[in-house]
Amino acid sequence: MTRSAAMTYLLPHLLERSAEAQPDHPALRFRDESLTYSALHARAAQLANALTADGMEKGDRVGILLNKGLESAVALYGIMLAGGVYVPIDPFAPPARAEFVIRDCGIRRLILGERTRSTLEALAANDVPLDLVVGLEDGDFPYRTISWESVATLPVTPPSVSATELDLCYVLYTSGSTGTPKGIMHTHRSALSWAEVSAAAYQLSPRDVISNYAPLHFDLSTLDFFGGACAGATTVIIPEEHTKFPASLAGLVEEEQLTVFYTVPMALIQLAQPGIMDGRDFSKLRLVLFGGEPMPVKHLREIMTHLPDAEFVNVYGPTETNGCTHYRVTEVPAAGSAPLPIGRPYPNVEALVVDDDSKPVDDGATGELLIRTPTMMRGYWGRDDLNEGAFYRRNQFGGLPEVFHRTGDLVAAREDGTLAFLGRRDRQIKSRGNRVELDEVEAVLVGHDDVREAAVYAVPDVNGSLEIQAAVILSGTAVSETDLLAYLRGVLPSYAVPGSLHTEDAFPRTSSGKIDRLALQAQASVAYASVKL
Amino acid sequence: MTGEPLETALLRYVNQDLLAGLGAEIGGDDEIVLDGTVDSLGVARLIGFIEAEFAVAVPAEHVTIENFRTIKTLAGYLQGRVDEGSAS
Numbered sequence: 001m002t003r004s005a006a007m008t009y010l011l012p013h014l015l016e017r018s019a020e021a022q023p024d025h026p027a028l029r030f031r032d033e034s035l036t037y038s039a040l041h042a043r044a045a046q047l048a049n050a051l052t053a054d055g056m057e058k059g060d061r062v063g064i065l066l067n068k069g070l071e072s073a074v075a076l077y078g079i080m081l082a083g084g085v086y087v088p089i090d091p092f093a094p095p096a097r098a099e100f101v102i103r104d105c106g107i108r109r110l111i112l113g114e115r116t117r118s119t120l121e122a123l124a125a126n127d128v129p130l131d132l133v134v135g136l137e138d139g140d141f142p143y144r145t146i147s148w149e150s151v152a153t154l155p156v157t158p159p160s161v162s163a164t165e166l167d168l169c170y171v172l173y174t175s176g177s178t179g180t181p182k183g184i185m186h187t188h189r190s191a192l193s194w195a196e197v198s199a200a201a202y203q204l205s206p207r208d209v210i211s212n213y214a215p216l217h218f219d220l221s222t223l224d225f226f227g228g229a230c231a232g233a234t235t236v237i238i239p240e241e242h243t244k245f246p247a248s249l250a251g252l253v254e255e256e257q258l259t260v261f262y263t264v265p266m267a268l269i270q271l272a273q274p275g276i277m278d279g280r281d282f283s284k285l286r287l288v289l290f291g292g293e294p295m296p297v298k299h300l301r302e303i304m305t306h307l308p309d310a311e312f313v314n315v316y317g318p319t320e321t322n323g324c325t326h327y328r329v330t331e332v333p334a335a336g337s338a339p340l341p342i343g344r345p346y347p348n349v350e351a352l353v354v355d356d357d358s359k360p361v362d363d364g365a366t367g368e369l370l371i372r373t374p375t376m377m378r379g380y381w382g383r384d385d386l387n388e389g390a391f392y393r394r395n396q397f398g399g400l401p402e403v404f405h406r407t408g409d410l411v412a413a414r415e416d417g418t419l420a421f422l423g424r425r426d427r428q429i430k431s432r433g434n435r436v437e438l439d440e441v442e443a444v445l446v447g448h449d450d451v452r453e454a455a456v457y458a459v460p461d462v463n464g465s466l467e468i469q470a471a472v473i474l475s476g477t478a479v480s481e482t483d484l485l486a487y488l489r490g491v492l493p494s495y496a497v498p499g500s501l502h503t504e505d506a507f508p509r510t511s512s513g514k515i516d517r518l519a520l521q522a523q524a525s526v527a528y529a530s531v532k533l
Numbered sequence: 534m535t536g537e538p539l540e541t542a543l544l545r546y547v548n549q550d551l552l553a554g555l556g557a558e559i560g561g562d563d564e565i566v567l568d569g570t571v572d573s574l575g576v577a578r579l580i581g582f583i584e585a586e587f588a589v590a591v592p593a594e595h596v597t598i599e600n601f602r603t604i605k606t607l608a609g610y611l612q613g614r615v616d617e618g619s620a621s
Contacts (some may be wrong), residue, residue, distance in 0.1 A: 052591040092569045114570060224602035241566045241598050311586045506577030 042156035047078025083161030088216035095122035183381030194322035195226035203232035218512035246270035272302035291315035303524035316342035322375035337447025370404040457521040470498040540608035
């Protein structure tokens with residue numbers, strides 16, 4: 001069956017459409033390599049044919065265990081063109097995590113790179129059942145293998161598949177270092193909606209050069225690739241090592257002449273350090289998008305002085321829903337540390353703020369944010385225990401209920417109608433009988449001039465109660481831990497002041513660049529138990 | 534300073550402290566950032582070690598892939614900083 005040229009209902013049709021409209025336009029760049037739209041489409045189609053020839057069927061999950069590079073983009077399109085579901089696996093995670101994802105998601109085929117070969121060795125040693133590994137010369141593995149060279153000999157017309165827009169296109173596993181990862185399932189429809197919404201909201205065009213900062217398993221990457229392909233823009237895949245070296249990252253942003261930079265607050269905080277951005281030309285950069293966790297206003301103020309002509313937008317949305325709301329920063333107050341609003345819903349998104357009984361709160365009151373949007377996930381892979389609680393169903397007009405996602409995030413409407421983000425619901429604890437928002441304590445700490453970043457977490461104490469603890473990274477060394485606690489006592493109620501506070505050179509991070517508070521909490525719990533028991 | 538070559542001191546710190554328990558050992562010419570052997574937390578710790586051990590400040594704009602690519606390139610960069618410091 002041939003598809004009407006105007007009809008776009010699967011995510012990879014975005015690539016097909018741009019390959020027809022502007023075949024020779026660069027779709028991707030990585031280091032000194034690039035792929036045009038027609039070349040990317042051809043290579044993805046060849047991979048799709050390799051997978052189909054191996055017996056892959058619609059809905060099969062295929063793992064992408066690759067470091068960043070052109071192949072990783074070929075892989076995600078190739079898998080979808082074959083009717084499959086791509087599942088990125090963090091190439092830097094321990095093999096045990098790769099094994100968990102592969103077994104949990106029932107992955108039988110894997111796209112591999114030379115640098116992730118050692119992970120495959122560990123998988124084979126544990127008898128992880130796989131059918132096919134793409135990207136490998138014949139090796140001593142109990143799996144069928146096919147090299148990229150062999151894939152490149154296959155036809156460049158994609159196989160015909162019977163997938164519909166309601167079928168899954170990817171599963172993204174949550175990236176925390178502790179706890180059981182959850183696979184968040186998205187359909188072609190939800191992903192395509194987000195690509196179209198983001199391309200329209202930010203007026204992406206073929207002239208744009210968009211960063212891909214996030215790894216594939218982090219949902220920021222979907223705007224980079226699919227928002228970009230929707231607009232026929234060029235996406236520059238940022239090599240992983242640049243995320244550790246802000247001075248090198250600044251050089252790349254300048255040399256690649258990025259027009260759109262989508263990243264996490266950590267990257268912007270690092271770029272704003274003295275000396276990093278001085279003397280460089282960022283005049284092409286028109287738009288800086290950031291999301292994933294709250295951006296401290298004082299750091300935003302710093303980075304904005306370096307990029308006076310760029311527009312800054314705070315993008316809010318859990319992986320479960322894609323982008324829900326955004327806040328276009330028009331001005332930042334010159335002083336103070338009030339958190340940055342998350343703004344207003346995108347078109348086609350409904351936001352409700354509800355109390356503990358799921359009843360809408362009064363304007364300005366704090367409640368949990370519920371989101372209804374076509375960009376919403378299907379659910380968590382294989383986790384019916386979680387799927388019930390993840391959604392709220394409202395029977396307002398009879399017939400089928402309206403389905404909202406429970407974000408678990410606390411928000412309140414501000415006077416101008418934008419939403420303020422007040423923290424995670426599960427980061428709300430009881431301290432000496434009083435309710436404390438750990439995220440609020442964190443925001444107050446970061447408000448101190450000498451604190452660059454802060455993490456606040458609760459550790460069980462010997463009485464079965466919780467002790468609030470804080471870790472900070474200082475921007476200078478001018479302030480002592482005692483002084484910081486004294487500062488907090490002047491701003492917060494006594495029950496919200498951390499029982500202890502210490503400084504760190506750097507924080508553990510999740511693979512998506514967020515502060516790994518659970519890891520800090522786990523370290524503190526071990527230390528606490530050994531000291532106080 | 535003990536007079537020990539910079540490269541030896543750096544290698545000892547990376548292998549005995551930074552990578553302790555990870556089952557990885559590196560040599561002076563091994564790539565340490567491209568393959569993720571040392572992550573961003575590791576880079577921060579390495580800088581903390583350098584600043585404490587050699588009394589050399591490492592400004593943020595010097596923390597680049599070129600300088601930190603291998604222990605040998607890092608030692609070369611540091612030698613330059615030490616020489617600058619003693620010249621001024």
